[in-house]
Each structure stands twice: as C-alpha cells, then as structure tokens.
Amino acid sequence: MDEILKILEKDGRQTPEEIAAQLQxxxxxxxxxxxxxxxxxxxxxxxxxxxDELVPQEGDARALIEVKVRPQKDKGFDxxxxxxxxxxxxxxxxLLSGTYDLLVEVTGNNIHSISNFVSQKLSxxxxxxxxxxxxxxxxxxxxxDFFTVTxxxxxxxxxx
Amino acid sequence: xxxxxxxxxxxxxxxxxxxxxxxxxPPSGIRLFFDLVLTMDDVISLGVGEPDFNTPxxxxxxxxxxxxxxxxxxxxxxxxxxxxxxxxxxxxKTYGLSYDPVREILITVGxxxxxxxxxxxxxxxxxxxxxxxxxxxxxxxxxxxxGGSPRVVSTRKENGFKVLPKDLASNCxxxxxxFVFNYPCNPTGVTYSKKELxxxxxxxxxxxxxxxxxxxxxxxxxxxxxxxxxxxDGFKERCxxxxxxxxxxxxxxxxxxxxxxxxxxxxxxxxxxxxTMLCASVMGQYAAIEALKNGSEDTVEMKNxxxxxxxxIVKKLNDIGLSCHVPGGAFYxxxxxxxxxxxxxxxANQLLKEERVAVVPGxxxxxxxxxxxxxxxxxxxxxxxxxxxxxxxxxxRHQG
Numbered sequence: 001m002d003e004i005l006k007i008l009e010k011d012g013r014q015t016p017e018e019i020a021a022q023l024q025x026x027x028x029x030x031x032x033x034x035x036x037x038x039x040x041x042x043x044x045x046x047x048x049x050x051x052d053e054l055v056p057q058e059g060d061a062r063a064l065i066e067v068k069v070r071p072q073k074d075k076g077f078d079x080x081x082x083x084x085x086x087x088x089x090x091x092x093x094x095l096l097s098g099t100y101d102l103l104v105e106v107t108g109n110n111i112h113s114i115s116n117f118v119s120q121k122l123s124x125x126x127x128x129x130x131x132x133x134x135x136x137x138x139x140x141x142x143x144x145d146f147f148t149v150t151x152x153x154x155x156x157x158x159x160x
Numbered sequence: 161x162x163x164x165x166x167x168x169x170x171x172x173x174x175x176x177x178x179x180x181x182x183x184x185x186p187p188s189g190i191r192l193f194f195d196l197v198l199t200m201d202d203v204i205s206l207g208v209g210e211p212d213f214n215t216p217x218x219x220x221x222x223x224x225x226x227x228x229x230x231x232x233x234x235x236x237x238x239x240x241x242x243x244x245x246x247x248x249x250x251x252x253k254t255y256g257l258s259y260d261p262v263r264e265i266l267i268t269v270g271x272x273x274x275x276x277x278x279x280x281x282x283x284x285x286x287x288x289x290x291x292x293x294x295x296x297x298x299x300x301x302x303x304x305x306x307g308g309s310p311r312v313v314s315t316r317k318e319n320g321f322k323v324l325p326k327d328l329a330s331n332c333x334x335x336x337x338x339f340v341f342n343y344p345c346n347p348t349g350v351t352y353s354k355k356e357l358x359x360x361x362x363x364x365x366x367x368x369x370x371x372x373x374x375x376x377x378x379x380x381x382x383x384x385x386x387x388x389x390x391x392x393d394g395f396k397e398r399c400x401x402x403x404x405x406x407x408x409x410x411x412x413x414x415x416x417x418x419x420x421x422x423x424x425x426x427x428x429x430x431x432x433x434x435x436t437m438l439c440a441s442v443m444g445q446y447a448a449i450e451a452l453k454n455g456s457e458d459t460v461e462m463k464n465x466x467x468x469x470x471x472x473i474v475k476k477l478n479d480i481g482l483s484c485h486v487p488g489g490a491f492y493x494x495x496x497x498x499x500x501x502x503x504x505x506x507x508a509n510q511l512l513k514e515e516r517v518a519v520v521p522g523x524x525x526x527x528x529x530x531x532x533x534x535x536x537x538x539x540x541x542x543x544x545x546x547x548x549x550x551x552x553x554x555x556x557r558h559q560g
C-alpha cells in the first residue's frame with residue numbers, strides 16, 4: 001500500500017504538510033495524491049474510532065451472523081450479498097471461505113430487534129439457506145485498536 | 161523507656177565514610193532533570209531514551225511460555241548456548257563476521273553491563289580511554305570507576321558531530337589504550353559511511369588502540385545500511401563489539417545485551433560477570449532468542465516508523481528555530497538552542513515550566529554541549545506535533 005494511505009489509515013487527521021514532511025515529498029504532490037484517492041473513493045471517508053466499551057449505550061446490541069447461501073447463476077454470491085448489505089442494520093458483510101458463505105455484522109436496539117431482523121428479513125431472502133447468530137458480548141480489539149487495554153505511556157519521562 | 165533507648169542507639173551509629181570515588185562522580189545530568197519532571201503534571205516528555213513500541217507480542221509470549229514451563233533458573237555465566245549460537249548466526253548473516261559462541265560471546269545485563277565489564281577487564285591504573293563527546297551519559301563515569309582516565313575527543317556541530325580522524329589522532333597519548341565508539345550515536349544520531357570508518361580505523365591502527373564499539377542502535381540506520389566496526393580489516397581482533405535487544409526490538413526492560421570479541425578479553429569479562437551478576441535473567445535470554453529467530457520484520461516496521469518521524473521532527477524543528485542536522489540513525493535529534501537563551505539548562509528548565517515540555521539539556525552528554533538539547537522522537541507524530549507547537553510558542557515568546 002502507498003505510504004500516504006498507510007499513514008492516513010492509522011491517523012486520518014494528519015495534514016498533507018505533516019505527511020509530506022515524513023515522506024520527504026513536496027506538499028503539493030501529497031495533497032494532489034490525497035485528492036485523487038478521495039475522488040476515486042480509494043479513501044471513502046474519514047471517521048473517528050470510538051471505544052464503545054467506554055460509552056455503553058442503551059439500545060446498542062451487536063451480532064455476527066453466519067449465513068449460508070445458494071449461489072445464483074451468473075451472479076454467484078454477489079446478488080444475495082447485496083440484498084443483505086443494503087439493510088441499514090448491517091454494519092459489515094464479507095464473503096468467506098469455509099463452512100458458511102457470508103459473515104454479517106448487524107446492530108440493533110436489543111437482542112429482540114436483532115432476532116426479528118434475522119427471522120423476518122435476513123432469513124426471508126431468496127437463496128439464504130440458513131443462519132447462525134452470535135451476539136457480541138465484549139469487544140477486545142477491532143481494526144488493530146485495543147478496546148480494553150489503556151495505552152498509557154509507562155516509560156520514565158526522562159531516561160538516557 | 162525501651163523505645164527511647166532504641167532511638168538513642170540508632171542515632172549513635174554513624175555510617176562509615178563512603179567511597180570517595182563514588183561520591184566524587186558527578187550525578188547524571190539526566191537524573192537531575194528527571195526529578196524535576198516528576199514533580200509536574202501534564203508534561204509532554206521528549207526526553208525518553210527508549211522505544212514507544214511494546215515488545216512484539218510473540219517475543220513476550222515465548223518468554224511467558226518458558227516461565228510457565230519452569231525455565232526460571234540460573235543459566236551458564238556466559239548465557240544460554242542457544243542464544244549465543246543465535247547471535248553467532250545473526251552476526252554472520254548480517255555482517256559476515258564469525259564469532260565462536262563458546263569463547264567469543266558473553267550475554268550481559270544490557271549493553272551497560274557489557275561496557276562496564278569491558279572497562280574493568282581492560283584498564284590498568286594510569287590507562288587512558290578515549291571517548292567522543294557528546295556521548296551516552298555513563299561512558300566517562302564508568303571509565304573513572306574502573307580506575308582509568310577518560311580523555312575526550314570533542315565533536316562539533318559544523319562537522320555533523322562526527323569524530324574526525326585528525327581529532328582522534330591529536331588526542332592520543334602514550335597512555336591511550338582504547339577508543340569507545342558509539343554509532344548510530346546517542347544523543348546526536350550520527351552514523352558513519354564505510355569510508356569515514358576506514359579513515360578512523362587507520363588512525364586507530366597507527367596509534368595501536370583497542371576499540372569498544374557500542375552499536376546498540378544498529379537497526380536504526382536510515383540513510384545507508386549500518387557498517388559494523390569489527391568488519392574493518394584487522395578489527396575483529398582489535399574490537400569489542402557490543403550490542404543488545406533494547407532499541408531495535410523494543411526490549412529495554414528485558415535487559416539483555418551481549419559482547420563479542422577476542423577470547424582472552426571475553427574470558428576476563430566473564431570472570432567478573434560471574435562474581436557480580438552470575439548471569440542475565442533467563443526469561444530475558446529466551447525472549448532474545450525468539451527476537452533473533454522471528455523478530456526481523458518487527459525491527460524493519462519500527463525502523464520505518466522512526467524514519468518517518470525523523471523526517472517530520474527535523475523539518476519541524478528547523479522551521480521553528482531549533483537548528484539541527486539530519487541524524488542518520490537512532491531516535492534522537494540534537495538541535496542548537498536559539499541565541500536568546502543563555503544555556504541549555506535555562507532553555508530546558510524554562511520550557512518545562514512555561515510549556516510543560518521536557519527535553520534533555522545537552523550538557524548531560526558532554527562539556528561542550530551547553531548550546532544543545534536532546535529531543536527524542538520515540539513518540540507518535542501526534543505527540544511530536546503537540547510538543548513542537550508548544551516549543552514554537554515558547555521560542556516566539558522569548559525571541560520577542
């Protein structure tokens with residue numbers, strides 16, 4: 001991956017000036033490259049990573065759902081996947097190798113609303129053959145960020 | 161009544177006269193500043209001499225497994241043979257040098273212990289040891305403690321803080337026995353090309369000096385591959401190569417270093433080590449084995465991150481009025497303070513008081529360094545940015 005993307009993937013708030021200094025490139029070149037990435041949707045958007053373990057909210061249940069799918073002619077899994085990921089309840093949707101086909105992460109107000117989503121929406125989609133729902137109890141790490149360990153600097157403030 | 165008597169007895173016992181050598185040793189400039197920083201809140205410290213990364217998890221995990229399976233005993237004085245063999249392999253692959261794991265390698269408690277042992281094994285009364293300045297804080301005091309006399313080879317900003325062959329030659333006397341060399345250098349970050357090393361080597365040969373080469377930052381050479389001193393012609397026999405795991409593998413707290421060199425010297429060092437330390441911690445030694453076997457990708461990743469931060473901080477500091485050269489390695493910059501400040505101590509103290517940013521005064525690293533400060537970039541770019549904004553505000557305020 002391009003160094004500019006690597007830096008922004010870790011910290012989306014870094015400015016073209018800061019990135020240019022680190023990579024020893026002209027600022028204009030970096031700014032132009034970022035604009036291109038944004039235009040081509042290589043960079044889809046910038047957002048904050050929020051530790052929801054520290055701001056628990058009423059009505060924030062999450063589940064991972066294994067979905068078994070019968071592939072369609074010409075479209076394979078893509079058609080069914082799209083029917084699933086278009087639901088606003090679906091946070092992520094991936095096609096996997098292994099014993100099931102799609103892994104779908106959904107959110108809901110509570111266990112019941114997720115159950116309703118699975119029984120009334122997800123399992124009703126044509127070519128969905130079966131589902132297994134796992135409710136998320138606690139998040140430890142996501143996308144490289146720890147959610148339970150505080151990253152306090154334990155080093156002595158001054159050392160040789 | 162009894163309690164009162166006890167108090168009386170305690171009061172009556174005066175400590176014997178303590179060691180004058182130890183008492184006369186100057187306190188570390190870093191220590192004085194450290195005590196001050198500890199009394200303050202909300203400090204952004206750029207004074208740390210260790211990586212901000214955690215030890216790669218597979219390394220910690222390997223040591224934990226060893227503890228869980230009962231590997232908690234002493235090891236041989238020289239260190240685990242498996243570790244010495246891994247070092248032999250690593251040094252051969254990296255530098256083409258061949259050290260015998262039985263007679264030419266000693267595992268120590270960090271490079272600090274290896275350095276201390278080397279001095280104690282080398283020095284006879286009256287011997288002079290050449291050391292460049294600025295340099296790591298313990299080089300000179302430990303020479304004195306071992307009964308030698310440190311002789312300083314000053315380096316200057318206009319030469320990028322490099323040791324010049326003519327300066328090394330002109331500082332040699334008949335009593336000069338060895339030259340202590342550290343590159344990439346703490347605190348200046350200076351690295352050397354092969355040509356520059358060869359020029360120094362030729363003076364060292366001519367003056368018949370031995371070399372103690374502290375290469376603890378060898379993973380962090382950014383602009384060219386690090387060249388190890390003992391690879392120079394004839395220097396495997398004339399050099400003690402010191403290295404360790406603290407900086408490149410982010411393993412400072414494990415305290416594992418090593419020395420490779422001529423077997424008579426290693427044997428003497430081992431003799432002292434067996435009386436003073438017995439052995440380095442066994443769990444640290446296992447962690448080091450895992451680091452050598454499976455940690456090379458970690459060191460590259462960390463190096464790339466330091467490289468980007470170096471570029472960022474050097475540009476930023478020069479922009480805000482702290483003029484500095486581009487350090488070729490380690491994770492420090494050694495900028496010059498603006499003329500409106502009377503000394504490094506004034507700069508560092510005022511910066512700490514007014515803006516809550518800690519840097520280390522240059523004079524901690526040498527007598528001619530009172531116009532410099534050491535800034536560590538073992539911090540995220542975010543932190544470096546916040547700190548440099550504070551420093552910029554501070555300098556502008558003082559420049560009026």
